[in-house]
Amino acid sequence: MLESQINKFLSLPELKFTNKRNLTNHIIQFDAYKFSEFEVCPKCATKSTKVHDQVYVHIKDVPIRDKTVYLRIRKRRFRCPNCNAVFREPVPGIRKGFRSTQRFRSHIRWCASNFTDLKRVTEKLRCSSWLVYKAFYEQLALDVKKLDYSRPKTIGIDEHSFVRNTKTHFKEFATVFVDFNNNRIREVTLGRSFDDLINSRAVDIQGRENVKNVVIDMSSTYKKFVAKQFPNALITSDKFHVVKLFNHAVNKIRIEIMKHPVFEKSKTSPMRRLYLTRDDRLNFSQRSIVRHINGLFPELEEIYKFKERMLSIYNIRGFKRARKAFTKLTDEMALSGRKAVQSLRKTLVKWQVEILNYFKSGITNAKTEGYNRKAKLIQRKAYGYRNFENYRLRLIYDCR
Numbered sequence: 021m022l023e024s025q026i027n028k029f030l031s032l033p034e035l036k037f038t039n040k041r042n043l044t045n046h047i048i049q050f051d052a053y054k055f056s057e058f059e060v061c062p063k064c065a066t067k068s069t070k071v072h073d074q075v076y077v078h079i080k081d082v083p084i085r086d087k088t089v090y091l092r093i094r095k096r097r098f099r100c101p102n103c104n105a106v107f108r109e110p111v112p113g114i115r116k117g118f119r120s121t122q123r124f125r126s127h128i129r130w131c132a133s134n135f136t137d138l139k140r141v142t143e144k145l146r147c148s149s150w151l152v153y154k155a156f157y158e159q160l161a162l163d164v165k166k167l168d169y170s171r172p173k174t175i176g177i178d179e180h181s182f183v184r185n186t187k188t189h190f191k192e193f194a195t196v197f198v199d200f201n202n203n204r205i206r207e208v209t210l211g212r213s214f215d216d217l218i219n220s221r222a223v224d225i226q227g228r229e230n231v232k233n234v235v236i237d238m239s240s241t242y243k244k245f246v247a248k249q250f251p252n253a254l255i256t257s258d259k260f261h262v263v264k265l266f267n268h269a270v271n272k273i274r275i276e277i278m279k280h281p282v283f284e285k286s287k288t289s290p291m292r293r294l295y296l297t298r299d300d301r302l303n304f305s306q307r308s309i310v311r312h313i314n315g316l317f318p319e320l321e322e323i324y325k326f327k328e329r330m331l332s333i334y335n336i337r338g339f340k341r342a343r344k345a346f347t348k349l350t351d352e353m354a355l356s357g358r359k360a361v362q363s364l365r366k367t368l369v370k371w372q373v374e375i376l377n378y379f380k381s382g383i384t385n386a387k388t389e390g391y392n393r394k395a396k397l398i399q400r401k402a403y404g405y406r407n408f409e410n411y412r413l414r415l416i417y418d419c420r
């Protein structure tokens with residue numbers, strides 16, 4: 021093989037290859053040295069031509085036809101004429117302190133993404149599972165950095181649980197920022213408190229003044245954060261979370277009522293389903309059952325009707341008409357003597373601006389919920405993540 025060919029093959033342009041040896045049947049070693057007139061001191065950036073001494077380093081490289089490849093590189097150590105420091109010459113393609121080339125680490129990542137199990141990667145590349153793990157996430161971080169971070173106009177924020185792979189199974193939370201314009205996860209941060217958010221990478225999202233819409237669940241923390249971070253955004257309360265609030269209230273009363281002796285004791289009650297389905301999607305006999313039970317329990321009927329009213333409000337077109345219907349609903353709820361209705365009303369009034377903003381923006385967090393499912397899948401596949409940073413990289417890269 022000609023030297024130029026070897027160089028091309030190894031694509032480390034600054035190295036000159038002098039020798040190739042088969043150390044064993046499985047290991048090839050290339051001898052190499054760097055050629056340069058001078059080196060620059062890393063401390064004070066002064067040119068140095070004075071070679072102090074030389075050392076040999078062994079660097080693992082991408083295998084050639086299943087044979088392990090080592091580069092034995094002669095590295096010169098220079099003495100700086102200015103600050104007198106002694107330093108080793110750097111070699112592009114090999115990061116300082118690393119014992120394998122950049123492209124070997126990138127090759128590990130390729131193998132780890134394409135092989136079904138990591139054990140095969142360690143066998144094929146003859147390296148430790150620790151190196152596979154480390155190189156994988158280090159390369160993933162480089163790929164995530166390269167992703168196109170164009171400025172989003174619409175953002176969805178939601179949380180999901182993040183369980184570390186520890187014995188305590190202490191439950192933490194992750195906050196996800198979804199870029200609706202580019203259909204991908206823009207950022208994932210650990211925690212969901214205001215302090216967590218304000219000290220996270222979420223504040224690095226570019227063009228924060230240009231964000232027009234943000235959809236969130238009814239969390240005061242998220243609201244406070246959005247108001248500060250995306251000052252020009254219209255905040256919309258997620259429709260599904262609003263409906264969930266009503267469903268929750270219906271469910272609570274239903275469960276209370278079902279302790280009544282007329283109901284058979286059973287764990288999987290068909291009643292739950294009936295009451296969580298919207299009225300217009302029930303068939304004739306299902307609807308008769310609901311009507312009948314509601315007739316027996318007026319407290320259930322009342323909240324059920326409020327739930328159906330809220331669902332019908334979401335079918336209204338136009339902000340003004342929706343606002344009128346919503347005000348009518350909360351006014352009627354105010355007349356109720358029941359505690360559950362009052363507490364539900366309190367939440368609705370507190371969030372009425374954001375709830376009604378849906379009729380201006382028309383956005384929901386359905387997309388974000390989809391990413392939450394994906395997040396759960398990623399956590400399960402990895403049997404939990406000890407390291408949140410790695411989890412973040414995985415999630416951003418897989419939902420790009």
Ligand SMILES: [Zn+2]
Nearest residue numbers: 061064100103
């Ligand atoms: Zn110097």
